[in-house]
Amino acid sequence: MPLSISYSSSADTSVIELAGELDASTAGELHEVIEKASARGLGTVEIRMAKVGYMASAGLRSLVFARQKMGEGVEIRVVGANEAVARVIRAAGLDRSVQLIDE
Amino acid sequence: MSEQVAVGERASVLRVPASLGSLGAISVLVLDLAGQGGLGEAARYRLRLAVDELATNAVIHGYRGRPGEIAVTGEVTADLVVIRLVDRAPRFDPRSRWRRPEPGLPAHARPIGGLGIHLALTSVDEFSYAYLDGRNVCTLAVRR
Numbered sequence: 034m035p036l037s038i039s040y041s042s043s044a045d046t047s048v049i050e051l052a053g054e055l056d057a058s059t060a061g062e063l064h065e066v067i068e069k070a071s072a073r074g075l076g077t078v079e080i081r082m083a084k085v086g087y088m089a090s091a092g093l094r095s096l097v098f099a100r101q102k103m104g105e106g107v108e109i110r111v112v113g114a115n116e117a118v119a120r121v122i123r124a125a126g127l128d129r130s131v132q133l134i135d136e
Numbered sequence: 137m138s139e140q141v142a143v144g145e146r147a148s149v150l151r152v153p154a155s156l157g158s159l160g161a162i163s164v165l166v167l168d169l170a171g172q173g174g175l176g177e178a179a180r181y182r183l184r185l186a187v188d189e190l191a192t193n194a195v196i197h198g199y200r201g202r203p204g205e206i207a208v209t210g211e212v213t214a215d216l217v218v219i220r221l222v223d224r225a226p227r228f229d230p231r232s233r234w235r236r237p238e239p240g241l242p243a244h245a246r247p248i249g250g251l252g253i254h255l256a257l258t259s260v261d262e263f264s265y266a267y268l269d270g271r272n273v274c275t276l277a278v279r280r
Binding site: 056057058087089090091093094116117121124125 | 156157159160163177178181184185188189192195196251252254255258
């Protein structure tokens, strides 16, 4: 199932907007964009997930990858994740590595 | 490359190549069956997630890129929606790899390999595993 990804950045924030489904068949594309965002070296990375209807553990791996790729000083925000997606993030304890923010 | 056969009114079988590209077709079957069973949104998500994780695991860690097949059978019973995943990858009982996340460690410092299995096994209401005639048979069920 498809995942669409857009990337933009402002003075201090990288914004990655996702729409669709994040599973093992689509997470690879997200890794590429995370690398791009990491290379920009900005202080905040915002991953907008309001339009993500489904996320499997491959998506968690992407968040871990983002955390490892960005320096400790970089804030990673996951914005607008629906309840089911947020539950998966919490079940893995990742809500202590990234900030879960309601829209 | 996939074939879905209706077996009676409330059961179906899907045979797909063991590749990540098959995950979508498997999810379609699971969601269809969840709909037939009248599962709520949360239960539907849990069942899909569990099946998706175990199928992904069979593709990546079971077949490891070798050609193979995954058969998915679904059934709605009086009180359950049941999905059975069958593969011919090397013998593997998911419960043997069940590692709970270690709360003391920051997430990015933990091994993440067992997470999919953790999610799968904690998402369903019933799980069983059998190794029969050289096949891994995982049965997952969510209450209606």
